[in-house]
Amino acid sequence: MESNKVVGILGIGLIGGSMALGLRKSGWAKECIGIDTNRPNQKRALELGLIDRLLPLDEALQIIDVLIIATPVDNLVEQLPKILDQFNQKQIVIEVGSTKSPIYEALKNHPRRKQFVSTHPMAGTEFSGPEAAIDGLFEGKRCVICDQELSDPDAEKTIESLYQDGLHMNLIYMDSISHDVHTAYISHISHICSFALANTVLEKEKDEKRIFELASTGFESTVRLAKSSPETWIQIFHQNQENLMDVLDEYINTLLKYKGLMLSGSYDKLKEELAKANDIGRILNRK
Structure with missing residues (x-):
């Protein structure tokens, strides 16, 4: 698969790092840009070859097509509205957290809500950090897409492709509360x-x-x-x-x-x- 998509990953640990490996290996992402405020994690992610390069968030937002936020769930509620404020009309953001209702509430009235797709890839291990990233972690596993009716149809199709074609996952759909x-x-x-x-x-x-x-x-x-x-x-x-x-x-x-x-x-x-x-x-x- 050949793609021209540039993917930014905020949080390069087990989930973010494994997604970077999978998206690069499948060719779904032309380039994976790492965004992480933890300097040891930044250095280790580059050493391990999880990402192509590192950029600060404001610089990454100038060139990415899709942003994956893989940070702890408390951070998501604060981060997502501010990030969406900086988006152009073609960019898409997803998060991969284990809880959805607080994010639903935080974004339900945001003017760029349709550029956000709520997802939860159901895969992981007990380990964390860049060293925990695993090639093939998501293959054959399930990913939940929540509140699909609130996302732009084209944005949703892009993210469905990311998970199905890029990470080889099976999709299921439900609302945030469920x-x-x-x-x-x-x-x-x-x-x-x-x-x-x-x-x-x-x-x-x-x-x-x-x-x-x-x-x-x-x-x-x-x-x-x-x-x-x-x-x-x-x-x-x-x-x-x-x-x-x-x-x-x-x-x-x-x-x-x-x-x-x-x-x-x-x-x-x-x-x-x-x-x-x-x-x-x-x-x-x-x-």
Whole structure:
């Protein structure tokens, strides 16, 4: 694929860096310009070959066709309106954050709202920074496009192409409110429970040597997300607090049910509950 599009990426970490790798490899982007206020990240992104060059934001805005904002979600609410203020009529901006409702509110009355497309590529790891960028991270994964009716049709088509042709992702569509509900139930609860389990083990098992010796693949896979960036996830938990509280209440009630069944010796009933949980495999194994 050959393209003449110049893409700017604000925030060259796991997601931004991986997008740069994918868009350059597929040829969707003629050039990827890095925009990052973190000087060590700037230098490392260039050393790793994630981007073609670095520019300050005001200079990058003079030449880019598409801007990808891959910064923590609290920053997005402040950044996006100011960036849109500086856009010409042909430029497009997207963000890749894990919460959508605050951004929807921040931009709903902006005169250039149609040049913004709200997206969430559903891929990642527990690592962060330029070193965490992975070639092929997004291939075969799903990307959510939110509130598509609020974006210019041509802008939306361009971003659909970015994800489908540039990153080889599958697209799904929903509104911002639904997105935040579903990600709380599926993604955000997984992270907060992983953090909680890791802290529980660290509190109860003071012998670090025993944790290292006895931890097997089950434990490692369950607490993997606890290695994620607290700075990133505290902002997501805060922004999606209402939905997260709802699913946390359900999770705590389930744990209390299990505890009650064990205390009463009702292991046949507990076995039934565990068997019900096995059904998640049927859902996740769909082709």
